[in-house]
Amino acid sequence: MSAILARGLTKKFGAFTAVNQLDLDIAPGEVVGFIGPNGAGKSTTIRLLCGLLRPSAGTAIVAGFDIARQAEAVRAHIGYMSQKFSLYADLTVRENLRFFAGLYRVPEAEFENRSAFAIDMAGLAGREDALVRTLAGGWKQRLALGCAILHRPPVLFLDEPTSGVEPQARRRFWDLIHAQAADGVTILVSTHYMDEAEYCNRIALIDAGRLVAMGSPGTLRGRHLGGALFELEGAPLGAALAALRQMAGVIDATAFGDGLHVLLRDPQDAPALPEKLRAQNITASAPRPIMPSLEDVFVQLVSHHAATP
Amino acid sequence: MKLRRLFAIAYKETLQVWRDPRSLAVALLMPAMQMVLLGYGVSLDIRHVPLCVYDQEQSQISRALVADFTDGGWFDIVSYLPDERALRAAMDRGTCAGALTIPVDFTRVLTSTGTANVQTVFDGTDANTTNIATGYAQAIVAQASADFQSRWGQAHALPAPTRGVVDLEPRVWFNEGLDSRNFIVPGVVAVILALVGSQLTSLTVAREWERGTMEQLISTPVTALELMFGKLAPYFLIGMLDAAFCLAATVFWFDVPFRGNLLALTVTTGLFALVVLGIGYLLSVRIHNQVGASQVALLVTLLPTTMLSGYTFPIDQMPLAVQAISLIVFARYYVTILRAVFLKGSPLAWLAAPVFALIVTACIIIWLAARSFRKRLD
Numbered sequence: 001m002s003a004i005l006a007r008g009l010t011k012k013f014g015a016f017t018a019v020n021q022l023d024l025d026i027a028p029g030e031v032v033g034f035i036g037p038n039g040a041g042k043s044t045t046i047r048l049l050c051g052l053l054r055p056s057a058g059t060a061i062v063a064g065f066d067i068a069r070q071a072e073a074v075r076a077h078i079g080y081m082s083q084k085f086s087l088y089a090d091l092t093v094r095e096n097l098r099f100f101a102g103l104y105r106v107p108e109a110e111f112e113n114r115s116a117f118a119i120d121m122a123g124l125a126g127r128e129d130a131l132v133r134t135l136a137g138g139w140k141q142r143l144a145l146g147c148a149i150l151h152r153p154p155v156l157f158l159d160e161p162t163s164g165v166e167p168q169a170r171r172r173f174w175d176l177i178h179a180q181a182a183d184g185v186t187i188l189v190s191t192h193y194m195d196e197a198e199y200c201n202r203i204a205l206i207d208a209g210r211l212v213a214m215g216s217p218g219t220l221r222g223r224h225l226g227g228a229l230f231e232l233e234g235a236p237l238g239a240a241l242a243a244l245r246q247m248a249g250v251i252d253a254t255a256f257g258d259g260l261h262v263l264l265r266d267p268q269d270a271p272a273l274p275e276k277l278r279a280q281n282i283t284a285s286a287p288r289p290i291m292p293s294l295e296d297v298f299v300q301l302v303s304h305h306a307a308t309p
Numbered sequence: 310m311k312l313r314r315l316f317a318i319a320y321k322e323t324l325q326v327w328r329d330p331r332s333l334a335v336a337l338l339m340p341a342m343q344m345v346l347l348g349y350g351v352s353l354d355i356r357h358v359p360l361c362v363y364d365q366e367q368s369q370i371s372r373a374l375v376a377d378f379t380d381g382g383w384f385d386i387v388s389y390l391p392d393e394r395a396l397r398a399a400m401d402r403g404t405c406a407g408a409l410t411i412p413v414d415f416t417r418v419l420t421s422t423g424t425a426n427v428q429t430v431f432d433g434t435d436a437n438t439t440n441i442a443t444g445y446a447q448a449i450v451a452q453a454s455a456d457f458q459s460r461w462g463q464a465h466a467l468p469a470p471t472r473g474v475v476d477l478e479p480r481v482w483f484n485e486g487l488d489s490r491n492f493i494v495p496g497v498v499a500v501i502l503a504l505v506g507s508q509l510t511s512l513t514v515a516r517e518w519e520r521g522t523m524e525q526l527i528s529t530p531v532t533a534l535e536l537m538f539g540k541l542a543p544y545f546l547i548g549m550l551d552a553a554f555c556l557a558a559t560v561f562w563f564d565v566p567f568r569g570n571l572l573a574l575t576v577t578t579g580l581f582a583l584v585v586l587g588i589g590y591l592l593s594v595r596i597h598n599q600v601g602a603s604q605v606a607l608l609v610t611l612l613p614t615t616m617l618s619g620y621t622f623p624i625d626q627m628p629l630a631v632q633a634i635s636l637i638v639f640a641r642y643y644v645t646i647l648r649a650v651f652l653k654g655s656p657l658a659w660l661a662a663p664v665f666a667l668i669v670t671a672c673i674i675i676w677l678a679a680r681s682f683r684k685r686l687d
Binding site: 013047050051052053054071072075076078080081082084085086087088089090091095098099100101102103104105 | 311313314316317318320321324325328329520521522524525526527528529530531532684685686687
């Protein structure tokens with residue numbers, strides 16, 4: 001049985017469709033990365049799955065409960081970290097933990113154990129009585145995760161948990177996510193850091209409310225490009241880009257930093273490229289085959305302009 | 310409804326109030342400040358009216374009459390005027406509210422004809438004071454006149470005029486001295502409780518929306534009722550403590566007699582606290598920001614409580630339409646109850662109608678507040 005199952009999930013705000021006919025199928029224990037530009041519908045989807053928004057159409061089952069009809073049961077079986085930091089800044093670390101343990105009715109006998117675990121996990125040993133507002137970003141995020149898993153939920157929704165957190169803290173946060181997954185917790189985590197996508201078992205690419213692609217980072221890189229990716233330098237860049245896009249056998253060409261990424265239907269065509277460009281007065285280096293990054297896949301799959309950071 | 314969750318919320322809310330200077334100020338300082346301001350500031354009694362005297366005669370009898378004006382504490386003589394024009398100047402400068410003029414031939418006319426006139430002039434720009442001061446002056450002169458008559462009669466061995474005289478013996482019950490403080494100060498408690506109660510809870514839900522903690526909160530299994538009662542509980546305690554403080558000040562500081570029973574007072578105060586806390590909470594749920602909610606709370610509680618509850622302005626003197634509106638001003642019931650309990654010592658059973666009105670109001674407000682809270686973002 002899926003931990004998260006969505007069929008035709010749609011959310012409209014007036015005339016604007018934030019989430020459009022989304023299908024998801026996530027197995028227990030999976031870590032699924034939700035990737036897409038700002039405004040793509042990541043947060044809205046997560047809020048729908050948490051029962052915080054009512055779907056305009058479609059259904060979803062989370063941890064075995066229907067999000068529209070059994071929202072309370074859903075809430076009891078999920079942990080949620082909203083995009084904005086949402087613990088109580090005027091309470092201490094321990095008071096926050098005690099509060100959420102109370103709301104989730106964590107048995108008194110287990111509270112000490114679980115809060116000790118959360119404090120340890122967040123690296124906050126010795127700072128239990130510090131007001132949360134005095135903590136730095138990474139600690140706050142880890143404490144928020146600690147509060148969200150106090151009741152041992154089988155499903156976790158993390159909405160951009162690492163935004164605004166420094167790189168080492170981000171790395172450490174992902175270790176915690178994987179530790180949870182190892183215990184069988186299903187995790188849907190949204191991020192706009194492409195490098196973080198690599199930490200996920202599977203990735204769901206979302207753009208303009210639609211699920212564009214879903215698969216493991218490896219599959220997405222290989223399958224979705226539908227060709228072989230090469231990198232070369234060309235000058236002038238604009239002319240090279242235009243010329244490449246006109247050529248037979250070229251699926252797509254994009255500017256990537258100072259160079260160009262060219263997607264060829266047949267890798268055999270690569271060596272001939274500089275010659276063909278020179279015929280149009282464009283100097284070009286020899287194409288080098290490269291491993292496509294997820295960013296390449298993303299650029300390929302969604303509109304150029306939405307993917308430009 | 311799970312008590313565990315209710316307690317978790319109540320405890321958290323208590324910690325937050327304790328650490329929030331703004332809430333603490335509203336909870337602790339505001340009642341004390343209001344009690345002093347309203348307790349001392351609002352008085353309808355007119356005493357020590359500043360009076361100028363233009364005594365043209367300066368005789369024994371005229372001076373005795375002037376002394377009668379000051380004896381009861383009704384008037385204070387601020388100056389003796391040398392002439393008529395000085396009166397106008399004194400009125401213009403506001404040094405006196407009126408003047409007593411005694412003619413130069415006062416004693417002579419009085420003893421020869423048996424009737425003499427004195428004149429009072431009052432500043433009509435303050436109609437209320439003038440009205441009452443004129444009444445005092447009439448009563449004082451009537452008394453002086455009667456005294457003079459009986460002394461004159463004794464001195465000349467005339468029989469006292471005993472026929473055809475109807476004497477009114479006015480008695481006032483419950484507030485024998487007609488001390489306006491006795492009926493205003495208990496009402497002050499209602500005003501303070503309405504203000505403090507609704508202000509405190511108007512912040513509580515809006516604060517969570519503003520700080521972003523609400524989204525986390527509604528993602529948990531907490532129910533609307535648990536949240537409401539959990540949040541109201543600490544404020545109810547604060548409200549009752551504030552009420553106890555104000556009521557104690559009413560009795561021990563302002564010396565308002567307390568003749569009723571404490572149980573009736575506690576029960577009705579609790580009901581009123583529930584109503585005002587519920588109103589603040591309802592507004593906080595509806596208006597997702599602290600400033601907006603507290604402004605509206607101020608408007609819907611303070612204004613009707615001061616103007617339409619009968620706390621200073623008697624309801625039966627209002628136009629009928631306004632009287633009808635005052636029926637939905639819940640504070641009027643509490644003010645009625647407070648006065649009855651304080652001054653008349655009425656037991657709870659005699660106050661069935663206003664108590665019932667408070668219960669109904671409390672139920673409606675709490676029901677609306679519980680229904681208004683949605684665990685959704687849309």
